[in-house]
Amino acid sequence: MFETLKAQPADKILALMQLYRDDPRETKVDLGVGVYKDATGLTPVMRAVKAAEHKLWETQDSKVYTGLAGDPAFADAMFTMLLGDAVPRNTTAAAATPGGTGACRQAFEMIQMARPDARVFVSDPTWPNHLSILKYLNIEVVPYRYFDEETRGVDFDGMIADLKTAKKGDVVLLHGCCHNPTGANLNAAEWDAVIEVLLQTGATPMIDIAYQGFGDGLEADAAATRKVAAAVPECLIAASCSKNFGIYRERTGLLMVVAADTSALTLNQGTLAFLNRQNYSFPPDHGARLVTMILNDDALRADWMAELEEVRNTMLGLRTALASELQKLSGSDRFGFLAQHRGMFSRLGTTPDKVEALRDKHGIYMVGDSRMNIAGLNAESVPILARAIIDVGI
Numbered sequence: 422m423f424e425t426l427k428a429q430p431a432d433k434i435l436a437l438m439q440l441y442r443d444d445p446r447e448t449k450v451d452l453g454v455g456v457y458k459d460a461t462g463l464t465p466v467m468r469a470v471k472a473a474e475h476k477l478w479e480t481q482d483s484k485v486y487t488g489l490a491g492d493p494a495f496a497d498a499m500f501t502m503l504l505g506d507a508v509p510r511n512t513t514a515a516a517a518t519p520g521g522t523g524a525c526r527q528a529f530e531m532i533q534m535a536r537p538d539a540r541v542f543v544s545d546p547t548w549p550n551h552l553s554i555l556k557y558l559n560i561e562v563v564p565y566r567y568f569d570e571e572t573r574g575v576d577f578d579g580m581i582a583d584l585k586t587a588k589k590g591d592v593v594l595l596h597g598c599c600h601n602p603t604g605a606n607l608n609a610a611e612w613d614a615v616i617e618v619l620l621q622t623g624a625t626p627m628i629d630i631a632y633q634g635f636g637d638g639l640e641a642d643a644a645a646t647r648k649v650a651a652a653v654p655e656c657l658i659a660a661s662c663s664k665n666f667g668i669y670r671e672r673t674g675l676l677m678v679v680a681a682d683t684s685a686l687t688l689n690q691g692t693l694a695f696l697n698r699q700n701y702s703f704p705p706d707h708g709a710r711l712v713t714m715i716l717n718d719d720a721l722r723a724d725w726m727a728e729l730e731e732v733r734n735t736m737l738g739l740r741t742a743l744a745s746e747l748q749k750l751s752g753s754d755r756f757g758f759l760a761q762h763r764g765m766f767s768r769l770g771t772t773p774d775k776v777e778a779l780r781d782k783h784g785i786y787m788v789g790d791s792r793m794n795i796a797g798l799n800a801e802s803v804p805i806l807a808r809a810i811i812d813v814g815i
Contacts, residue, residue, distance in 0.1 A: 433549075433788060433789065434453055434454060434455075434788060437453040437454075437786055437787075437788065438451075438453060438454055440780070440786065441453065441786045444784055444786075446784040448783075448784055448805055449784035449785075449786065450784060450785050450786065450797065450798070450802045450805060450806060451786050451794075451797050452785065452786060452787040452793035452794045452795075452797040452798070452806075453786050453787055453788055453793075453794065453797075454794065454797075455601070455765060455766070455794055456669060456794075456796070457664065457667065457732060457736075457765065457796045458796050458797055458799075459735070460735075460799045460800065461799075462799070464667065464669070465667065466667060467666065467667045467725060467728050467729075468724055468725075468728055469715045469721045469722070469724045469725035469728065470666060470667060470668060470711055470715070470725075472721060472724070473711045473714040473715050473718075473721055474711060476714065477710060477711065477714065481710075486702075486703045487517075487703055487704070487706050488694075488703070489516075489694040489697045489698055489702065489703060490515065490516035490517060490690065490693055490694050490697060490704075491516060491517025491675075491703075491704045491706065491709055492517070492706060492709060492710065492713065494713050494717070495517055495675070495709040495710070495712060495713045496515035496516070496517065496675060496677075497510070498712065498713045498716040498717055499515070499660060499662075499675045499677075499712070499716075500513060500515060500677065501716070502633070502639070502643070502716060503630065503633065503643055503646060503647075503658065503660055503677070504643070504646070504647055504650055504658075504677075504679075505643070505647060507647035507648070507650050507651045508650050508651055508679050509683075511683050511686060512679060512680050512681070512682055512683055512685075512686060513677050513678065513679045513680070513686075514677065514678040514680075514685075514686055514689035514690035514692075514693055515675055515676065515677045515678075515690075515693070516675070516676050516690075516693035516694065516696075516697055516704070517673075517674070517675055517704040517705075517706075517709050518659075518674040518675060518676050518697070518704055519672040519674065519701065519704060519705055520661055520663055520672040520673060520674040521629065521631045521659055521660065521661025521663065521674045522550060522554075522661075522674070523672070523674050523676075523700075523701075523704070524629075524659035524660060524661065524674040524675060524676040525550070525551065525554060525629060525659045526554055526700070527676050527693065527696050527697070527700070528627055528657045528659050528676055529541070529554055529555060529558055529560060530558070530696050530700075531657070531676075531678070531692060531693070531696060532560070532592055532627075532657075533558055533560060534692065534696075536590050538561075538590070539560065539561075539590055539591055539592055540560075540561045540562070540563050540587070540591045540592070541555055541560055541561070541562055541563070541591070541592045541593075541594055541627075542563045542564075542565050542583070542584060542587055542591060542592065542593045542594060542624070543555070543562050543563070543564055543565070543594050544564070544565060544567035544568075544580075544594070544595075544596065544600070545564040545565065545566060545567050545568070546567070546568060546602055546603065546768075546790060547567075547594070547596075547601075547602075548601045548602065548629070551594060551629070563583075563586075563587075563591075564583075565579075565580055565583035565584055565593075566579030566580050566582070566583050567579075567580055567600075567603070567605075568603045568605060568768060568770070569605075570770045571770075572758065573603075573605065573758035573762075573767075573768065573769075573770045574605050574758060574761070575605050575606070575607060575611070577607070577611055577614075580615075581614060581615070581618060584615065584618045584619075584622070584624075585618055585621070585622065587618075587622045587624035588622055588623065588624065589622065589623030589624065590623075590624075591622070591624040591625070592624065592625050592626070592627050592657075593619060593624050593625070593626050593627070594627045594629065595615070595626055595627070595628050595629070595645075595649070596628075596629055596630070597628045597629065597630030597633070597642070597643070597645055597646040597658075598630060598632055598633060598635075598636045598637075598642040598643075598645065598646075598763065598764065599631075599632035599635050599636045599642070599763050599764020599765065599766070600764070600766075601631065601632070601764070601765075601766055601792075602766050602768055602788070602790065602792035603762070603766065603767070603768040603792070604762030604763060604764055604765075604766045604767040604768065604795075605758075605761075605762055605768075606636070606762075606763055606764075607645065609644070609645075612645045612648055612649070613648075615649075616648065616649055616652045616653065619649075619652075619653055620652070620653065625653070625655060625656060625657070626649050626653055626656045626657070627656065627657040627658075627659070628645075628646050628649060628650075628656065628657070628658045628659070629659045630642075630643075630646055630658065630659070630660050630661075631660070631661040631663070631664060632664050632665065632764045632765065633660070633665055634664075634665040634729045634732075634733060635664060635665065635732070635733055635736065635763070635764045635765060636733070636763035636764050637763060638730070638733065639665075639726065639729065646658060650679045654680075654681040655678070655679060655680050655681060655685070656678075656679050657676070657677070657678055657679075658676070658677040658678075658679065659674065659675075659676055660674060660675045660676075660677070661673070661674045662674065662675075662708060662709075662712050664765070665729055666708070666711070666712055666715070666725070668708045668711065668712075671705065671707055671708025671711070672705050672708065673705070673708030673709050673711075673712060676693060678692075678693065735796075736764075736765065736795050736796055739795050739796070739798045739799075739803065740759050740760050740762065740767070740795055741760050742800070742803045743756075743759050743795075743798065743803050743806065743807060744756050744757055744758075744759040744760040746803055746804055746807035747759070747807045747810060747811070750807055750808065750811045751811055756810075759795075762795075764795075765794055765795055765796050766792050766793065766794060766795065767792070767793055767795055768790065768791050768792050768793075769787075769791035769793065769810070769815060770791060771791045771815045772791075773789045773790070775791075775813050775814065775815055776788075776789050776790075776791050777789075778813040779809050779810070779813055782809070782812065782813065783805070783808075783809035783812070783813075785805075785806060785809050
């Protein structure tokens, strides 16, 4: 029977990883894979995570299943970190998921269950897996303008014009902070305008927040998500712990459904549990338990926050250094957007042929749409990248 299967398109980032591995040049630079790397090229285990794992090893006396929605303590801890006091806890259903991808998948499944004809408005560009999952589920995608190729900032007028075409029953997918793949973010006033459009159209927002703490700080990065959740009748929030806790392989995520009042809580929570049961039954617990331990222990939380700030400031420093080096080499401010972007990624806004030239001539590996992982740089590779960018005429 399986001879009827069709070959699926290769993952571009995984293919890029293999090309990088096969490149013998010592000066090659990997800016493709979306993981944080320190100055030595290592993705370290955070100090608080190691401490929590040691404590868990000493104290855990069972590996029995958690509930279908995961440990409620994890949901409580994540709710506080993400939403603070923006909305009441007893209006918000939550379920642990296998990473942020799992949270997005369950959110799209819930949308499909609730509104089979729903359209999902998605930024152009967005994280490719958003589009892949939506296509697989046969959910209609409506792109909205987002990235301005000239300014390398947000095409806000285009975004608002496109979002005004949404209607009640549609979903607007938003990046809570550190937009992937562009690094270009909305400011506070622009978020207010987006909320106004959501209220006018009746469309439901879904916020994907995978990089809290990587942009302007843990609290600042949650501000837009909190503002949206407090302003609209209901919303979906898909969160990932992969980046800010550095627990990529533990697959730790959370999906939250915020309602206007407590009356919808039982139905929403039951639906999340049902969806988990259909896909994988009980969600993974190890990473979720580590996150819970860290967020609920004053000493572990303080150490985690301090290290997270080190990570954030390292990326900001690399952004500033690259923008400065490019200004020196080009004699212009046209690369200043790199210092203004936030998070792991920036999009250069150049053509695939120039991205290919960066790879072929200089061993610089980034995704074909010119998205680059800023965290893949270090003090030695910043000038290498800057010279390469100027050499290929970006």
